[in-house]
Amino acid sequence: xxxxxxxxxxxxxxxxxxxxxxxxxxxxxxxxxxxxxxxxxxxxxxxxxxxxxxxxxxxxxxxxxxxxxxxxxxxxxxxxxxxxxxxxxxxxxxxxxxxxxxxxxxxxxxxxxxxxxxxxxxxxxxxxxxxxxxxxxxxxxxxxxxxxxxxxxxxxxxxxxxxxxxxxxxxxxxxxxxxxxxxxxxxxxxxxxxxxxxxxxxxxxxxxxxxxxxxxxxxxxxxxxxxxxxxxxxxxxxxxxxxxxxxxxxxxxxxxxxxxxxxxxxxx
Numbered sequence: 001x002x003x004x005x006x007x008x009x010x011x012x013x014x015x016x017x018x019x020x021x022x023x024x025x026x027x028x029x030x031x032x033x034x035x036x037x038x039x040x041x042x043x044x045x046x047x048x049x050x051x052x053x054x055x056x057x058x059x060x061x062x063x064x065x066x067x068x069x070x071x072x073x074x075x076x077x078x079x080x081x082x083x084x085x086x087x088x089x090x091x092x093x094x095x096x097x098x099x100x101x102x103x104x105x106x107x108x109x110x111x112x113x114x115x116x117x118x119x120x121x122x123x124x125x126x127x128x129x130x131x132x133x134x135x136x137x138x139x140x141x142x143x144x145x146x147x148x149x150x151x152x153x154x155x156x157x158x159x160x161x162x163x164x165x166x167x168x169x170x171x172x173x174x175x176x177x178x179x180x181x182x183x184x185x186x187x188x189x190x191x192x193x194x195x196x197x198x199x200x201x202x203x204x205x206x207x208x209x210x211x212x213x214x215x216x217x218x219x220x221x222x223x224x225x226x227x228x229x230x231x232x233x234x235x236x237x238x239x240x241x242x243x244x245x246x247x248x249x250x251x252x253x254x255x256x257x258x259x260x261x262x263x264x265x266x267x268x
Contacts, residue, residue, distance in 0.1 A: 040266040047107050048100075048246040050226075051264055052077055053085040059098055062267050067106050072097045072232050083119040083185050083242040084264040089227065093124060093238030097228035103140060107217040107224070107248070114216065115252040116154055116163075117189035118244035122182050122237070129157040135237040137188065138244065139164075140222040142231045147171045150218035153229075154190050156180070156237065160206065161199055163190045165214035172214060174199055176206030185242075187260040193251030200253055203260040 040046070049063040057071035073095035077087045089098065100106060116138060126135040132143055139153025141164070152165040160178035164171055174190070176199030189200040197212035198205055217224075226244065228236035245265050 038263075038266055039268055042247055042250045042252065043266060043268055045247050045249045046245060046265075047248045048224075048244065049265055049267070050089070050098075050244045051085055052089040052242050052244070053087045059089070065106075067100045070099050070101070072099060072228075075227060078240070081121055081240045083121075085242070088119075088121070088240040088242035089244075090240055091227040091237050093236050095228075095232065096236055097232050098226040099223040099230070099232070101223050102220045103217045103222070103224040104220040107246075109215050109218040110248055111213070111215040112249055113191075113193050113251040115189060115191045115245070115247040115250060117187065117252070119185050119187050119242040120156065120237075120239060121185045121242075122156070122180055122239040124238035125180050125182060126156045126158045126237075129159055132234055133158070134162070134235055136225065136227070136229050136235045137237065137241065138224070138226045138246075139230070140217070140219065140224055141229050141235075142222055143229045143234050149222070150215065151222055151230075152214065152216050154188070155235070156188075161188055161190075161201060163197065163199060163212065165212050165216065167214040167218065172209070172211040174207055174209035174212055176201060178206050182239075189253055191251040191253050193254050198251075198253065200258070203253075203258050205256045 046063045054060045054077050056076050059069040061067045074092055075096040078090035079087050082088045127133045134155040134157050137154045140151040141153040147166050147170050150167045155162050161176040163174045174197040178201045187202055191198045197209045199207040222230040243265055
């Protein structure tokens with residue numbers, strides 16, 4: 001078998017007709033162009049990026065400032081379902097969650113724009129819209145705290161999606177009415193831009209609020225939790241989460257609609 005020529009990398013590719021490389025081989029110039037095309041212009045603002053493609057209970061943060069992610073209960077990376085990459089995080093709804101300790105230190109408190117987004121697939125739909133029947137996708141909430149403390153969370157409820165943020169003895173919320181189904185992947189996103197909060201499901205804006213003004217990641221006593229609440233006792237989802245990303249300082253989606261991601265989030 002012949003070896004690739006100097007200055008070429010990669011195999012199993014058919015280059016464009018005008019490309020200089022041999023069939024099935026990338027030139028360094030083509031590889032760099034492909035990297036630029038797939039780059040995230042806001043990657044330096046990404047504070048958490050979980051592809052959920054690791055091994056078992058070992059979850060890797062692919063952001064530029066990696067955090068330690070601890071799996072609780074039976075939370076694992078499963079090949080049973082995946083939006084991208086062949087795996088996703090699986091939660092059985094009974095004591096499963098992912099947690100990141102000391103979020104005020106590891107993420108840093110902030111009150112500006114942000115985007116929280118992921119793909120979610122429900123095995124069991126949220127049973128209600130209150131009294132502990134919500135299902136936490138990601139956040140810092142320890143249930144039964146009401147408006148006390150500093151916390152935030154993105155929840156799935158039976159009637160859609162809701163974002164809560166608390167501080168100073170009061171809390172604010174933004175809601176996105178939506179009818180979920182089991183066995184289907186949904187892209188969900190919460191974006192704050194200049195004080196306006198927009199909520200999206202599958203690229204369509206489902207709700208908007210100008211009330212979300214609280215500071216996020218202002219407290220180290222509540223871990224950031226994914227798939228359940230921060231004390232790991234309630235509000236746990238039964239289903240799968242894939243491609244979870246938190247972007248600080250940037251509202252990625254500000255219009256009434258956008259094209260949902262068609263590939264895994266970029267690592268650069």
